[in-house]
Amino acid sequence: MHRVVKISKGLNINLKGAPVAEFTSVAPAKFYALMPSDFTRITPKVVVKPEDKVKAGDPLFFDKENPELQFVSPVSGTVVAVNRGERRRVLSVVVESDGKFESVEYKAKDILSLSADEVKADLLKAGLFAFIRQRPYDVIAAPGDTPRAIYVSAFDSKPLAVDFEIALKGNEEDFQTGLDALSRIAPVHLGLCACQKSAALNVAKNVTTTIFKGPHPAGNVGVQINKTAPVNKGEIVWTIGAEEVIFIGRLFNRGKIDFTRTVALVGSEVKNPSYSKMVLGAQISGLINGRLEEKYELRIIDGNVLTGKKTTADGYLGAFSNEITVIPEIMGGAEMLGWIAPRFSMLSTSRSYFSWLMPGRKYTVDARIKGGERHMIMSNEYDKVFPMDIYPEYLIKAIITGNIDKMEQLGIYEVAPEDFALCEFVDSSKLELQRIVREGLDKLRAEMC
Amino acid sequence: MKFLRNYLNKIKPNFEEGGKLHAFRSLFDGFETFLFVPDDTSKSGVNIHDAIDSKRIMSLVVISLLPALLVGMYNIGLQNALAAGTADTTGWFDMFVFGLLVTLPKIVVSYVVGLGIEFTVAQWKNEEIHEGFLVSGILIPMIVPVGCPLWILALATAFAVIFAKEVFGGTGMNIVNVALIARAFIFFAYPSVISGDGVWVATESILGFGSDVTVDGYTCATALQHVANGVEITGASGAQLSVMDMLFGFMPGSIGETSVVAIAIGAVILLWTGVASWKTMFSVFVGGIAMCFLFQYALPENVVAQVPFWQHLILGGFCFGAVFMATDPVTSARTEVGKYIYGFGIGAMAILIRVLNPGYPEGMMLAILLMNVVAPFIDYCVVQTNISARAKRLTKKN
Numbered sequence: 001m002h003r004v005v006k007i008s009k010g011l012n013i014n015l016k017g018a019p020v021a022e023f024t025s026v027a028p029a030k031f032y033a034l035m036p037s038d039f040t041r042i043t044p045k046v047v048v049k050p051e052d053k054v055k056a057g058d059p060l061f062f063d064k065e066n067p068e069l070q071f072v073s074p075v076s077g078t079v080v081a082v083n084r085g086e087r088r089r090v091l092s093v094v095v096e097s098d099g100k101f102e103s104v105e106y107k108a109k110d111i112l113s114l115s116a117d118e119v120k121a122d123l124l125k126a127g128l129f130a131f132i133r134q135r136p137y138d139v140i141a142a143p144g145d146t147p148r149a150i151y152v153s154a155f156d157s158k159p160l161a162v163d164f165e166i167a168l169k170g171n172e173e174d175f176q177t178g179l180d181a182l183s184r185i186a187p188v189h190l191g192l193c194a195c196q197k198s199a200a201l202n203v204a205k206n207v208t209t210t211i212f213k214g215p216h217p218a219g220n221v222g223v224q225i226n227k228t229a230p231v232n233k234g235e236i237v238w239t240i241g242a243e244e245v246i247f248i249g250r251l252f253n254r255g256k257i258d259f260t261r262t263v264a265l266v267g268s269e270v271k272n273p274s275y276s277k278m279v280l281g282a283q284i285s286g287l288i289n290g291r292l293e294e295k296y297e298l299r300i301i302d303g304n305v306l307t308g309k310k311t312t313a314d315g316y317l318g319a320f321s322n323e324i325t326v327i328p329e330i331m332g333g334a335e336m337l338g339w340i341a342p343r344f345s346m347l348s349t350s351r352s353y354f355s356w357l358m359p360g361r362k363y364t365v366d367a368r369i370k371g372g373e374r375h376m377i378m379s380n381e382y383d384k385v386f387p388m389d390i391y392p393e394y395l396i397k398a399i400i401t402g403n404i405d406k407m408e409q410l411g412i413y414e415v416a417p418e419d420f421a422l423c424e425f426v427d428s429s430k431l432e433l434q435r436i437v438r439e440g441l442d443k444l445r446a447e448m449c
Numbered sequence: 450m451k452f453l454r455n456y457l458n459k460i461k462p463n464f465e466e467g468g469k470l471h472a473f474r475s476l477f478d479g480f481e482t483f484l485f486v487p488d489d490t491s492k493s494g495v496n497i498h499d500a501i502d503s504k505r506i507m508s509l510v511v512i513s514l515l516p517a518l519l520v521g522m523y524n525i526g527l528q529n530a531l532a533a534g535t536a537d538t539t540g541w542f543d544m545f546v547f548g549l550l551v552t553l554p555k556i557v558v559s560y561v562v563g564l565g566i567e568f569t570v571a572q573w574k575n576e577e578i579h580e581g582f583l584v585s586g587i588l589i590p591m592i593v594p595v596g597c598p599l600w601i602l603a604l605a606t607a608f609a610v611i612f613a614k615e616v617f618g619g620t621g622m623n624i625v626n627v628a629l630i631a632r633a634f635i636f637f638a639y640p641s642v643i644s645g646d647g648v649w650v651a652t653e654s655i656l657g658f659g660s661d662v663t664v665d666g667y668t669c670a671t672a673l674q675h676v677a678n679g680v681e682i683t684g685a686s687g688a689q690l691s692v693m694d695m696l697f698g699f700m701p702g703s704i705g706e707t708s709v710v711a712i713a714i715g716a717v718i719l720l721w722t723g724v725a726s727w728k729t730m731f732s733v734f735v736g737g738i739a740m741c742f743l744f745q746y747a748l749p750e751n752v753v754a755q756v757p758f759w760q761h762l763i764l765g766g767f768c769f770g771a772v773f774m775a776t777d778p779v780t781s782a783r784t785e786v787g788k789y790i791y792g793f794g795i796g797a798m799a800i801l802i803r804v805l806n807p808g809y810p811e812g813m814m815l816a817i818l819l820m821n822v823v824a825p826f827i828d829y830c831v832v833q834t835n836i837s838a839r840a841k842r843l844t845k846k847n
Contacts, residue, residue, distance in 0.1 A: 013497075232843045305496050327496065330488050334454040338486035339504035346500035351722045352509050353500055367490040371502025372482060372577045375621025378506065379783035380726065393783060394832050409836040417494075424495045428503055429621070434494035 002192070002202075005227045007214030009387040011349060011422055013159040015305065016268040016362040017326075021166055024265075024274045028099065029282035031316075032075050033092040034060050038319040039071065039130055041139045041442065044090045052079045057104035057126055057257035060093045068143055072127030074259040074281045076102040092316065101258075101279075108255040111180045119184045126251050131244040131320070135225065135237045137445045138416035138438075147186045147238040149229070152179070154201050154242045155193040155212075157219030158304045158421075160266040162322045164242050165198045166275055167262035172200035174249030180206050181248050186238065191224040217387065222419040226388040231414045243322060263317065267305070267326040268364040269293045278317060284324055285314050296328035299367045306421040307434070331366040338370070346370075349384075349426050374429040382423040382433075388414065392423055396433060399440030404447055407440055417441075457481055475571035479578035503620075507580040509724050513715035514587055514773065520698055520708040522548030525595055526659060528650045528701055531685035532667060533660035547659035551651050552704060555590035558599050562606045563589075570615050581620025581627070581779075582610065588628035588773065591705025592766065592814075593635065596648030601639050605631040625821040626780045629814055636814070644809060646670045649701035650685050671702050673765040673803070677810035679752035695763050706769040716772040725776035728788040733771035736796025737762060744804050753804045761800060770799070770813035780821040784831040791827055794820045 036044040044061040048054060054077065059070040073079075077098040083091040106126060111119070123129040124143055132150075134141040141147070154164050168175060182188045183206040190207040202209070210228055212218040221239045231237050243261055250258045259280035266273045271291050278287065284300075292298060301308040303321040317324070335341070347355050347363040355361065382392040390411040398406035417434040424433040463470040464477040481487075482504070491498065526544025530536040563582045571578045589606055609631035614623045635643045642648055646668035654661050672690060675682045682690045690700050698708025706712075719725035741758035748754040761767065775781060775795050782791035795816050802812025 015497075230839075230842065232839075232846055234843075235846075299490070299496060301496050308496065310496070325496070329490055334451070334488075335486040336484060339483070339502070339508045343500060348500040350499070350501040350505070352505055352724075365497040367496050368486070369489050369491050369498050370486060370500050371498070371504065372487065374503045374577075374579060375619065377503055377581070377621045377779055378724075379778045379781070380785060383785065389835070389838075391784070391832050391835055409839065410832070411835075411839055421495050425497065426499045426501075428499070428501045428506055430498065430502065432492075432494050 002209040002211050004194070004211045004213060005224075007212060007218045007223065007227070007387045009384060010157075010215035010217055011385045011426065012157070012215045013306075013347070013425065014360070014362050015159045015347075016364050017266050017270055017273045018160050018362075019162070019264040019266050019273040019275055019323075021163065022274045024272070024276050026276045026278065026287050028097065028101075028279070029284075029286050031080070031094055031096055031283045032073070032077075032279065032281040033094045033283070033316040034071055034074065034281050034319065035092045035316065036061065036071070036090050039063075039140050040133070041137075041445070042069070042071075044071070046082050046090055046093060048079045048082070048093065050079050050081060053077075054079060054095060055102050055104050056259070057106075059127060060095070061090065063140070066142055066144075068124050069129060069140065070124070070127050071130050072257065074257075074279050076100055094316075095281075103256040103258065106251060106255040106257075109252050111177060111184065111252050114181075114184055116185045119181050122251070123181075123248065126257055128244070128248050128251060128257075131247065132238050132240050135222065135231050135239065135416065136413035137441045138418075139441075139445070141236075141238050145236050147236045148231075149187045149189055150182045150185065150238045150240065151189045151191065151221050151225050152182070152207075152240055152242055152245055153191040153219055153221040153224055155191070155196060155219045156304075157193070157216035158306050159216070160264075160273075160305060160323070160325060161219070162262065162264045162275070165196055165201070167243055167322070168198060168200060168246075171246045171249070172198075174246045174253055175200055175242075176204060176249065177253050178245035178247070178249035179204055181252055182240070182245065183207065189224070189228060191219070191221065193219065214387070217385075217419060217422060220419055222414065222416050223387055226390075226414055230389070230411075233408060233413055235413075241320065241322075261317075261322055263287065263321075264323040265291060265326070266323055267301075269296065269298055269326040269328060280317060280319060282317050283314060284311070284317055287324060288313060288326070292326055296331055296366070299327050299329045301325040301327070306425065307418045328364065328366040330368055331364065350428075369430050371428065371430045373431060376429050376431070378428050381426055381428060382420075385422040385426055386419075388419065390414065392420065396420075396431070396436060399436050399443075402443065404444060407444060412437075412440060412444060454485060457484070472572065475568050475576075475578055479568065479571070482577070504580050506724055507583045509718065509722050510584045510773075511587055513718035513724075514584075514591065514705070516711035516714040517705045517708055517769065518552070518587070518591060519545075520711040521591065521704040521706075522552050524548065524698055524700075524707055525551050525651055525704065527699055528669075528685040529652070529659045529662070532650045532652065532664075532669060533662045534686070535660045536686065539660070543658055547651070547655060550655040550658055551595055552590060554599055555593070555597070555602055555704075556587065558603050559589045559606050560586040562603045563610050566607060566610045566615065570619065576619070579620035581614070585609070585614075585627040585631075588705075589631045592628060592632050592703050592769070594643060594648040594703055595651045597635065597642050601635055601642055602631075605634040605638075608634045621779055623779060624825070625818055626774055626777050629774060629818055629821075632814055633818060646674070669701050671765070671810070672700050673810040676753055676756055676760075676764065677803075677807070695760070703766065703769075706766040709763045709768050712768045712772050719772065719776065725772070726778070726781070726788050728785060729776045729781055729792040730771055732789045732792030733775050733796040733799075734762065736793035736798075737767060737771075737800050738796070739793075740797040740800035740804075744800065748804065751804060753810075761803070765803075765811045766813040767799060770817055771796070774813075774817050775820075780824065782824040782827045782831075784828045787824070787827040787831045791820055791824050794823065 042063040062070040132141040302311040395410040420433040525548035613630035652662035744754035798816035
């Protein structure tokens with residue numbers, strides 16, 4: 001039997017618009033983009049120019065600091081634009097698909113005969129290494145490092161998240177191969193949810209499986225690391241998304257790059273939220289056209305409602321995103337005396353609202369902050385939804401004051417911005433905690449590396 | 450609603466940068482966000498937010514204070530009538546209106562002075578108005594005697610807001626409780642208006658309400674003063690106080706502190722909504738009771754020590770302090786373990802001061818202020834255990 005870890009602190013946010021387990025077919029998109037900002041803290045050097053022909057697997061840009069770390073085209077076709085912003089920062093490289101989905105050919109290999117360095121070299125060459133992130137700092141892993149372990153969370157506990165078992169269907173073999181490949185580099189830890197029954201997950205080989213019970217953030221890989229073997233100073237742990245493990249499996253099983261994902265279109269403003277098969281980086285207009293309600297001004301989010309970025313109707317699926325969420329930007333007009341009105345339609349963890357009376361009710365929540373930013377006033381707000389053995393409030397204060405020693409002592413090596421998403425949601429002082437944590441990690445990295 | 454919103458939208462440009470009323474930006478901003486929920490949407494991080502904000506939290510605290518305030522107003526009228534010997538002929542409504550007329554100027558002065566400073570600072574620092582003073586502003590009039598002159602109250606409020614809060618960076622950054630600092634200011638600078646026998650009962654009628662106390666130099670001590678003097682506990686009329694009087698708060702004392710029942714209603718609101726920590730509140734009582742028993746056993750000669758523990762808890766400001774002052778999240782300990790220690794310390798210190806300090810019969814204010822100062826150290830120790838556990842994990846690995 002696998003080890004079971006129970007998590008009591010946390011919060012499941014009940015939102016309207018969860019996906020039903022059905023696939024909606026979507027015509028393949030014409031344009032695909034890779035955005036360097038998705039790959040946290042790399043310095044991109046673009047190697048293609050418009051009009052260049054590429055295949056899936058051909059590099060579009062690489063990281064100046066680790067030149068072997070390359071970021072490859074998800075489809076075959078023609079490069080149409082290298083978009084740049086202020087100070088010539090690369091925003092995106094756009095490829096127009098030729099509709100053939102041809103890949104650079106690699107040799108299919110028997111994983112178990114390969115060494116760690118050979119697996120790394122293959123992943124780097126195929127551009128798959130770019131999907132591996134590391135703790136500390138929550139940045140793209142450095143190929144030269146030897147991690148203590150690799151963590152894969154096979155479930156997402158965030159609100160309106162994709163059910164990985166649906167994405168896994170038909171990809172079981174590739175998933176196992178991916179795990180095998182990673183296990184050549186370092187011991188692999190697989191985190192499962194008690195609700196997952198799939199055999200491919202429960203009897204996965206070459207991994208240490210742990211089952212996590214409890215509310216969100218039980219599915220966050222950071223929580224899973226903290227509850228099994230926390231990251232110490234000087235240690236490096238790699239993390240990779242479960243679906244990206246499938247990409248690795250496809251490389252070794254078929255010798256091809258295939259970035260086909262299971263993407264969910266979710267949120268209260270989506271008619272019939274469901275799943276679709278899409279290739280990473282695809283333009284989302286084809287997915288959302290005709291499927292959105294038009295009652296309010298909409299916010300289209302590339303990714304999850306807690307961690308995703310605001311995008312536009314002609315934006316692109318981010319490299320790490322497996323869902324597009326659509327919620328109202330502002331619901332209803334000027335709301336009077338909100339500080340005292342009963343506001344029955346509001347979702348809140350506070351008992352000064354009434355949502356605690358209806359735990360099963362699903363809510364439509366808009367993007368309003370619903371309050372002004374203040375200094376931290378209430379205590380124990382973050383702790384209630386933060387299951388790690390860390391004092392979140394004190395860590396945040398250490399980051400705000402720029403106290404590097406305190407950040408280290410309080411466990412900043414163990415966290416990523418996403419671990420603070422729930423704290424940010426419940427915070428009555430409305431502080432931008434994920435941004436603060438990101439800045440803290442960057443500052444520490446600049447000092448230490 | 451729509452008309453008001455449109456009107457605000459119309460005059461808003463005047464208050465923005467370059468507008469002719471820019472000097473009142475913070476004031477406009479304060480009123481606008483008070484009337485309407487701001488429509489700002491999230492720019493980074495989470496795309497959705499919980500509906501709770503500090504305005505609602507502070508409003509809840511004010512609501513929870515209302516029962517104690519209303520009973521306090523009635524009690525002012527009652528004590529006045531008892532002192533004048535007209536209790537049998539005065540109706541409860543008249544008593545309440547008299548109390549209202551006595552209290553209202555104090556509330557107005559406290560809010561005008563405090564909010565005036567808040568608005569000025571917000572304007573100067575180009576920040577939003579912080580709501581913290583909504584609570585402090587109602588607390589300050591509730592913890593002073595009826596006899597406290599308005600100018601002293603204004604001075605104390607200004608001192609507390611500037612030196613206990615704004616110099617530290619505003620709401621959320623203060624070390625000690627703002628309302629208690631206002632009270633401490635009066636206590637040390639103008640002791641005659643906050644202690645002694647002459648300030649606890651209103652003796653002059655206002656606008657035809659209440660009665661003039663005709664006895665020259667009328668005095669009436671609080672229950673705790675009677676306890677400290679070792680005499681029978683009597684009320685404004687000179688009759689002995691019953692336990693019911695003590696529970697419902699029909700006795701001389703600071704305006705809001707006397708009624709245990711009204712405070713209990715406030716406590717239920719605070720605990721139910723989770724605004725106050727039950728850990729702090731509970732351990733204040735545990736600390737107080739523990740100290741009572743200790744002294745009862747250790748000091749058989751001391752009259753205050755021999756008062757039964759339940760009487761210690763229902764007299765003076767013990768309940769009020771435990772429910773509304775000790776639980777202030779900003780100045781209290783912020784770690785969960787720390788809250789037990791912090792609360793226990795307040796309860797124990799309050800009784801310690803009552804029993805061992807012959808100069809002043811009440812110890813709650815000083816106990817809370819002292820523990821406010823100690824709270825960061827308590828938290829430091831609690832957080833340090835987490836830090837050393839992490840450091841130990843590292844050395845174990847190496």
